[in-house]
Amino acid sequence: MGSGKVTSSEPFDWQGKHVTVAGLGVSGIPAAKVLHGLGARVTVVNDGDDARAREQAAELEALGITVRLGDGATLPEGTELIVTAPGWKPDKPLFEAARAAGLEIWGDVELAWRLRGPDAPPWLAVTGTNGKTTTVQMLAAILKAAGLRTAAVGNIGVSLLDAVLGDEEYDVLAVELSSYQLHWAPSLRAHSAAVLNLAPDHLDWHGSMEAYAADKGRIYEGNRVACVYNVADKATEDLVREADVEEGCRAIGFTLGTPGPSQLGVVEGILVDRAFVENRQENAQELAEVSDVNPPAPHNIANALAAAALARAFGVPAKAVRDGLRAFTPDAHRIALVGDFDGVAYIDDSKATNTHAAEASLAAYESIVWIAGGLAKGATFDELVTKSAKRLRGVVLIGADRALIREALARHAPEVPVVDLDRTDTGAMLAAVQEARRLATAGDTVLLAPACASMDMFANYNKRGDAFAEAVRELGADA
Template sequence: MGSRQVSDWQGRNITVAGLGVSGISAARALAGLGAKVTVVDGGSGEAHEARAAGMAELGIAVRLGDAETLPAGTDLVVTSPGWKPTSPLFAAAAAAGVDVVGDVEIAWRLRGPDAAPWLAVTGTNGKTTTTRMLASILTAAGLRTAAIGNIGTPIVDVVLGDEPYDVLAVELSSYQLHWAPSLRAHSAAVLNLAPDHLDWHGSMEAYAADKGRIYGGNTVACVYNAADPATEDLVRAADVEEGCRAIGFTLGTPGPSQLGVVEGLLVDRAFVADRQKQAQELAEVADVDPPAPHNIANALAAAALARAFGVEPAAVRDGLRAFRPDAHRIQHIADVAEVAYVDDSKATNTHAAQASLAAYEPIVWIAGGLAKGATFDELVTASAKRLRGVVLIGADRALIREALARHAPEVPVVDLERTDTGAMSEAVREAASLARPGDTVLLAPACASMDMFTNYNERGEAFAEAVRALADEHA
């Protein structure tokens, strides 16, 4: 750790908002640099108290049950991504003239002088897949990299770690971007823009503006979706470094300074010597898994960022071929009658299910199994606005049904009593009947699987098999 970084934080009174993964990471890092850290969280209970005890061992103060009052003497607030800008704590900070930033901003400020550049990805949908594809391509090019940010290891931990990276693939949510005013990526992509998180941002305009922050200060390329004019508008509005280029991606034939698709090939007309007359083959559509249109768009965006960093065409092909979406982890199975079916059987607890539910809307949610002592009120409260309907399966489904009755009484619920392995097929059919075009049917059970299945893999396979049977009927 350089002396400059230590001296920047020594003795500062910093309040960290939120006792989740990113909050704990930031609190530990800043305390390690000599800051006086207080973590505040409105929650309480055994889990919170256990985390608080772990923080206390590091000399970090924790205040539970009060997320609104600004601790006396605070000179900087570091927030976890989900906290709304309208939170009373932030109003108190503003009144006291105290800045509020997020963990991404802290990570950016903590970078050393020789730190790896960031290739950044945001968008309403496809962020994680694109970021992981990008990391796969960079790895195929022989570069030391990691997929971080909104996924993987907390970003502060990566920046302060001992691993020497050449370049980082960074997924950024609109929340993270809102709280990261200093971020300046090498190149960045906005994959798409649709109404999302408007309750958090306050308006579509504010949501778009926060997404657009990813382009600020880009040095080489601002990658946008040619099929989504709103993403190009964000590029036009961005204040970038001299010489930074606008690079589009399209599922059609690319124009100059674009990547696109020609006769089953992913091609580059942006990073070639003669953009007017020349196109460089990068890969085949068949190299993308799965080769669904939205995923091909993800691959093109990842390829554009890699090419902006100087990666050779063969590495794009090899990286895409090597990439595999994680089975049963937010795995898109199929689109049937304009409804997406996604398998996240790995979401065996409420925390994992909440992360999964936060990725989509509107959702028909398939949930249930063995609760393992869990309660579901917090999960349902956080996800209620996204739910079109719910199909419940498994031994402890009543616990979820009761939470839904308390916190989302308007959401239709189908309660399946059968607990044989054929129940999943019925669950998928019931979900299909609740779903409308544009919806996502999401298996994110928030429970263990052993009441009905050997493990979560078998549960996910049963879901995928039922979806494929449904697709065959619609073929």
């Protein structure tokens, strides 16, 4: 890790400054309102011009904010700064014009960071391809168990602008950050940060795996106390090595194995800390038991270790780690048991929307009837099938890109029975569960871990998971 002292941002004079906000929606509208309230002259540009956009535009225009619908490509005359919704791709013509004009482009996270007051709470930040939300929620639970005033914010829960500008006082914030948000947050400097894992995702947005990893790695820039990385994922450690941090900042690893010095890990069913203890060469601190993690699947234990590492970097006592993990309840559609009958468990992990998440989910069970398929988003499935083949008792495929999974199964697990439902209607989920029940025997797990996005069949992964749970309930009523 390099070292470079980071200075705080200079106060910004917003009065009369012409700011263009790119995009309506969950980040654009609050940003426009905040900037308008600070005295800036705000113009919002938006690609879409549908009924919802017009309704949102009318709300902003009533405040005196200019809104331009159906034209997100042209840079408004006089623009001095752009604040963008995180999902807008860096190669959009608007940004090319802004860069040509020498303008800065901020995201909502950068705006929140710049608007912090002098006594602002430090940020403990988390990113990664999978596990971000769960880890941040675990971290917030641990911090609360230590008696600290905190909230899970960012790409989850409370918006960062609300957290920074609201009346609520915090001691520390647990912040989830996506690669999009990090791309547009050049001056962010966290107290400590973690990259949980790196796998190909959103490459259509970033342009390459290298660019995606570089944006994830921005979370380590300027860290003061700890850069937390995944020992099992060398790419995360490489990002730590490349980061420019404050003097004395430490690299802290987490592992599902026995930890070395400056690591957290697992020993005989116990989560232990060999990083934030006296004489870490010889000593270890017991933090919690594996059974305190809900659910105790391997990738979720890794999430718990990462959360614990960030909390310990902030000085949280060991007891609070255990109490926080015990108090934590995972969100719906994340390895949730939704039914158990005839000796078969039915697990909803609809949140497994990419191959990396599905691989972690499949690794949690020994004998699986797998329900998979949806929108592949450019993913390939050979590695996933190869790693999981020995656990598969059967596979039921649904969704637009199911053929990609079927072909990978034919190449790497030809002996596994496959049912291709050739359906993309929402009713396909009931048929999928019925077929999975037929393939399963006592001791098996029927696992919805689609490895794909849901939008070919459902509004989102929550609706997909709800459909699975409803189908399981219907099945249970007939059992």
